[in-house]
Amino acid sequence: MDDATENVDEANQNKEKDVIEANEEEENPFASKKRNHATVRKDYFSAYDIEKKKVKDLLKHIDKVSVTTDLWKSGQQVSYMVITAHFMDSNWNLQKCTLNFCDVPSPHTGVVICDVLMLKDNLAYKNSLALNGKLFHVKCCAHILKLLVQDGLSEIEDIIFNDVSSLYQQRDPTYTFLPSEEDCEKVKEVCSFLEEFNKVTKVISSTEYPTSNLFLAELYNIKKLLNEAHENVGYMQAMVSKMKKKFDKFLGDCNLLISIAAVLDPRNKMKLVEWCFPEIYSTSDAIEQMTIVQETLRMLYNEYFEAHRAKNVDTKISGAENQREGSSCIVSGKRKVRGRAQFYSYIRNVDNIIEQVKSKLEVCLEDGCHICEDDEKFDALEWWKMNNMKYRVL
Structure with a gap:
């Protein structure tokens, strides 16, 4: 009797163990103590196929x-x-x-x-591609700032070397070449000058929130800093000149996507472009570049507007037919359209004319800038979510 009981207990324990292992396998199908190369390779491809399907499902709509x-x-x-x-x-x-x-x-x-x-x-x-690929390629602003700093520092390598020499002496007492107080002051001034580049890089490199709408204002700060430093005659002039030349090379032509993102921030609209461009460009170029931004924004809006209208055309036709059916009556066995349906037709035509005269884009830009008391907590996407019904296409 005892032997039978022991056998039953052992069988139950084995069964419970199998259930636990099955549950663990279900929760993590790739967890196993014994694995050879072929098994691991199969698991990797299985995981890849699972993640690939998730991405496809995510992007489906x-x-x-x-x-x-x-x-x-x-x-x-x-x-x-x-x-x-x-x-x-x-x-x-x-x-x-x-x-x-x-x-x-x-x-x-x-x-x-x-x-x-x-x-x-x-x-x-x-x-x-929007606008036939006109906005397809955007240079990385953080990388451009890195190139600016590298080019600038290459002009003052001797000053940097002198400052580093003091660190050598701390490790090697026999090292006698030390920087002068003047060189130390120069290095401090250079570090202070480059601090703004460090701050801007952190702002535009964040991945926790949308940053494209912040780029233009930060680039304005950099260009203003370079313009002011370039006017000063001294040891930093060669460094600043090289950095300014690099800035104009990579960002001299109007970066349309950065400008459009800035305009679509309700705190900015075209006012920010009008404020920044005279500092970034010459007077004549600033006017030309502002015109390019406005025209590109208009073409982009029209492209989205046509896509939005085409997407909803079937719904509108179906709704219009239902309205006509609901607003009609039977007269002598024939269906006759009453005044309400005719009025709806008139409204649709008037709305189309108004849209042609003044688009929602123009209405939005004329509404004025959104004044935000706490810019750090402002969420541009949240604002557009709240105003989605007012500016459907935008």
């Missing part, structure tokens, strides 16, 4: 995405490129997901990166 590329070099000096899609979900939350992680051969020129990406031609073929 998304009309537009922004794509960013980041280059990364491994410890084995192999270069990779991460391709990330950024978009807003139905609740107006900023989302992102990795689309690809691919090897990029040297040299990392624009042509090589474009060949690896193979995105623009595919999207252009499907007519998916």
Whole structure:
């Protein structure tokens, strides 16, 4: 009897153990103590297929995405490129997901990166690019700032070397070459000058909230700093001149997407462009660049407006037919349209004429800027979510 009881207890324990292991396997199908190369490889591809399906389901109902590329070099000096899609979900939350992680051969020129990406031609073929790709490529502002600082520091290497020499003496008492007090003061002044670049880089490199609407104001601060420093004659003039030249090279032509993002921030609108451009460009160029921004914004709005109208045309036709049916009566066996249906037809025609005379874009820009008491807590996407019904296309 005891033997039978022991056998039953042992069988129950084994059964319970099997259930626990099955549950663990269900929760984490890739967790196992014994794995060979083939099993691990299979699990990796299985995980990849699962994540790929999640991304496809996530993007299934998304009309537009922004794509960013980041280059990364491994410890084995192999270069990779991460391709990330950024978009807003139905609740107006900023989302992102990795689309690809691919090897990029040297040299990392624009042509090589474009060949690896193979995105623009595919999207252009499907007519998916806004303004035929006019806004497709945007230079990385953080990278441009890095190039500016590197070029500037190359002009004062001797001063930097003198300052570093003091650190050498702390490690080696026999090292006698020390910087002068004048060199120390120069280094402090350079660090103070470059502090603004550090602050701007942190602002535009954040990933916790949308930052494209903040770029223009930060670039204005940088250009103003360079213009003011360039007027001063001294040891930093060569450094500032080189940085200013690099700024004009990469950001001299109007960066349309940065400008449009700034305009669509309700705190800015065109007023920020009108305020920043005279500092960034010459007087004549500023007027020309502002005109380009306004015209591009108008064309972009019209493109979205046509897409919005085409998307809702079936709904409007169906609704109009229902209205006509509901606003009619039977007279001598025939259906006759009553005044209400005729009035609806008149309203639709009048609304189309008003839209042609003054678009929602113009109405929005004329409404004035949104004055925010606490800019740090302001959420541009939340504002557009609240005003979605007022500015459907925008």
